[in-house]
Amino acid sequence: MKLPxxxxxxxxxxxxxxxxxxxxxxxxxxxxxxxxxxxxxxxxKEPQVATNFFDVEAKVFNKHLHILLNVHYPFMAFAFDVExxxxxxxxxxxxxxxxxxxxxxxNTIELNAPVLLRLGSKKSIVxxxxxxxxxxxxxxxxxxPERIGEIIFNYWD
Numbered sequence: 001m002k003l004p005x006x007x008x009x010x011x012x013x014x015x016x017x018x019x020x021x022x023x024x025x026x027x028x029x030x031x032x033x034x035x036x037x038x039x040x041x042x043x044x045k046e047p048q049v050a051t052n053f054f055d056v057e058a059k060v061f062n063k064h065l066h067i068l069l070n071v072h073y074p075f076m077a078f079a080f081d082v083e084x085x086x087x088x089x090x091x092x093x094x095x096x097x098x099x100x101x102x103x104x105x106x107n108t109i110e111l112n113a114p115v116l117l118r119l120g121s122k123k124s125i126v127x128x129x130x131x132x133x134x135x136x137x138x139x140x141x142x143x144x145p146e147r148i149g150e151i152i153f154n155y156w157d
Contacts, residue, residue, distance in 0.1 A: 001110055003130035006072050007152055009052035010135040018072040023054070026069055030056050033098050037061065047071045050157035055082055065092060068153050069103065075152050076103040077111055085155050111149030115140070 005011075006018025027044060034041050039060025047053055056067040066079040068087070076099055081088040089111040096105045116127035117140070125137050128148065132140070145151050 001106075001113075001129070001148065003126070003128060003132055003148070003151060004073055005131045005133050006136070007052075007070060007075070008132070008136045008139055008154055008156065009047075009072060010139050010156070011133055012135050021054070021069060021071055021074060026054060029099070029102055030058070030067060033095070034058050034060050037094070037098075050155050051153075052156075053153045061092075061094065063092075065090065067095070067099075070152055073152075074103040076105045077149060077153060078105075087149060087153055089149055106149070106152070111147060111152070113148045115145050115148060115151065117141075117144065119144075 004018070005016070011017055023046065030044070031041055037060050039058055041056060041058050043057040045055040045057075052071050054069045054071065058065060058067060066082045068077045068079055068082070069075070078090050078092040078095060079087050080090045089108050091108050096107070099105050118125055118127055119141065125141050126132060139156050140151065143154070143156055145154070
C-alpha cells in the first residue's frame, strides 16, 4: 500500500495540510453497525495530542475489540489491544465487510507488513511505497516503526 502525505499527522506550513475524517459520520456508522450486530460501543476516543487516530472500544460478537480510524485518511483497522506504543491488530471478517463500503479497512497482512528503513539517508529513509513529507520522515527516523500499522496508527508526539 502507498502511504499518503500526512497519514502520520505530521506536516509543516510548507506542506499541504492533510484532509480530515468526518468524526460525526464515523461515530454514527460505528454506533449503527455495532448495535445492528447486537453489540455495544463502550468508549469513543478522539485523537489526542500524541495520537493520530480515533479509537472506538466495543463489545460485539461476544468479543471485546477496538475499531481504529486514522484521523486524516479513511484507513481503518481492528485491534484486540491498544496500549501506548503497542497495538495488536486483528482481522474481524464480518465487520470488515460491513465497514468496507465506508472506509479502507486494512487487514493484518497489510498492517503487520515490515517498514523498510534505510537509516542515514534523509531523502529515501522509507523504502515502502510512499508520498510522506519531510516532517513525517523525520518522525519515522526518530521512532523507527517496525510495521506499516505503526505509521498509520501512531503515538508520536
